Amino acid sequence: MSDSFAPDLLADQHIVVTGGGTGLGRAMALRFADLGAAVTINGRRPDPLAETVRDIEAAGGAAEGIQCNVRDYEAVQAFFEEAEDRQGPVTRLVNNAAANFLAPTEDISPNGFDAIVQTNLYGSFYCTQACGQRWLERDAEGVVLSIATTYAETGSAYVVPSAMSKAGIVAMTRSLAAEWGSEGIRLNAVAPGPFPTEGAWDRLVPDDDLEQKMRERVPVRRFGEPEELATLASFLLSDLSAFMNGEVVTFDGGEALAAGGQFNTFTRMPRRQVKALMEQMRPE
Ligand SMILES: CCCCCCC/C=C/C(=O)SCCNC(=O)CCNC(=O)[C@H](O)C(C)(C)COP(=O)(O)OP(=O)(O)OC[C@H]1O[C@@H](n2cnc3c(N)ncnc32)[C@H](O)[C@@H]1OP(=O)(O)O
Numbered sequence: 001m002s003d004s005f006a007p008d009l010l011a012d013q014h015i016v017v018t019g020g021g022t023g024l025g026r027a028m029a030l031r032f033a034d035l036g037a038a039v040t041i042n043g044r045r046p047d048p049l050a051e052t053v054r055d056i057e058a059a060g061g062a063a064e065g066i067q068c069n070v071r072d073y074e075a076v077q078a079f080f081e082e083a084e085d086r087q088g089p090v091t092r093l094v095n096n097a098a099a100n101f102l103a104p105t106e107d108i109s110p111n112g113f114d115a116i117v118q119t120n121l122y123g124s125f126y127c128t129q130a131c132g133q134r135w136l137e138r139d140a141e142g143v144v145l146s147i148a149t150t151y152a153e154t155g156s157a158y159v160v161p162s163a164m165s166k167a168g169i170v171a172m173t174r175s176l177a178a179e180w181g182s183e184g185i186r187l188n189a190v191a192p193g194p195f196p197t198e199g200a201w202d203r204l205v206p207d208d209d210l211e212q213k214m215r216e217r218v219p220v221r222r223f224g225e226p227e228e229l230a231t232l233a234s235f236l237l238s239d240l241s242a243f244m245n246g247e248v249v250t251f252d253g254g255e256a257l258a259a260g261g262q263f264n265t266f267t268r269m270p271r272r273q274v275k276a277l278m279e280q281m282r283p284e
């Protein structure tokens, strides 16, 4: 996808994208490489990693895929060693890997809770700490971008472990923005609304009817496109956003705001009908 960024916006960067073999992570990895970065992606399954690396290389970019389970502290340490052996010092990190499923909270097993929280919260911490340690030791600047979600702020029914862990990621982002900002390390987050990826849809969108209802909740009446998120992420990783630190950028077509206003329900009715209703209520 072409855009108005300089074609070398991310040249000289080595960017790690966790969970970069699929969905939003893959879209970001492709875009970062297109903007000149060397990209290293990880994930547990080798096939999506290999496919994404192949696609980046076919487009003329530089990429490596390394299998890694971000729930495992030692595996994360080994991953960063390997990534730097292959492509030099990591300069940017995107905490994108995540786990989620819909479940009534009273039915979630300890193992189910762990699967989500250890991936999202512990995984993001392990990767962020590994980068921070390297950057502080080297006196190098660095940027961390974490993929949160809008319900990290509001909470949401039926995705409680995800909401808890994404809220923790936001807290980490804001805390470290203060702690590491003076050392040249910036941390920001994006809170995406719905983006139809296979990973999210298979686990969170039970049927077409609910999908349509979800679309109608978004004021702009569509879902996001992964390439749009990749554009925002490129800006947030680049020096164009050098003064932005500790920010959570909501990127949801207005969905979260619309859910909050009591009278926003009128926006789902034809405007003519709304006007007629309101006209009736005017005093004589
Ligand atoms: C659609 C609109 C978007 C709105 C905003 C949404 C914001 C956030 C979105 C996302 O995060 S989308 C990302 C989705 N992608 C993924 O989740 C990818 C990774 N996920 C997975 O690998 C699995 O889905 C997993 C279940 C989370 C983990 O798999 P793993 O192989 O590690 O573990 P399992 O052994 O399969 O399961 C562990 C544990 O969890 C229980 N469990 C699994 N699924 C469910 C379920 N649907 N409901 C309840 N419990 C579930 C499973 O039974 C295991 O527990 P025990 O049986 O061992 O006790």
Ligand SMILES: NC(=O)C1=CN([C@@H]2O[C@H](COP(=O)(O)OP(=O)(O)OC[C@H]3O[C@@H](n4cnc5c(N)ncnc54)[C@H](OP(=O)(O)O)[C@@H]3O)[C@@H](O)[C@H]2O)C=CC1
Pocket: 018, 019, 020, 021, 022, 023, 024, 025, 042, 043, 044, 045, 046, 048, 068, 069, 070, 071, 095, 096, 097, 098, 099, 119, 123, 147, 148, 149, 150, 191, 192, 193, 194, 195, 196, 197, 198, 199, 200
């Ligand atoms: N799509 C949407 O509507 C929204 C998505 N988000 C967030 O966007 C991000 C990307 O989600 P999306 O692309 O939709 O979904 P995907 O399921 O495609 O992406 C999740 C990625 O994380 C990887 N992953 C999962 N567990 C681990 C683990 N333990 N170690 C390493 N990698 C792991 C998966 O690979 P593998 O299974 O091979 O390990 C996969 O590549 C997530 O942070 C999600 O919470 C936020 C709001 C909305």
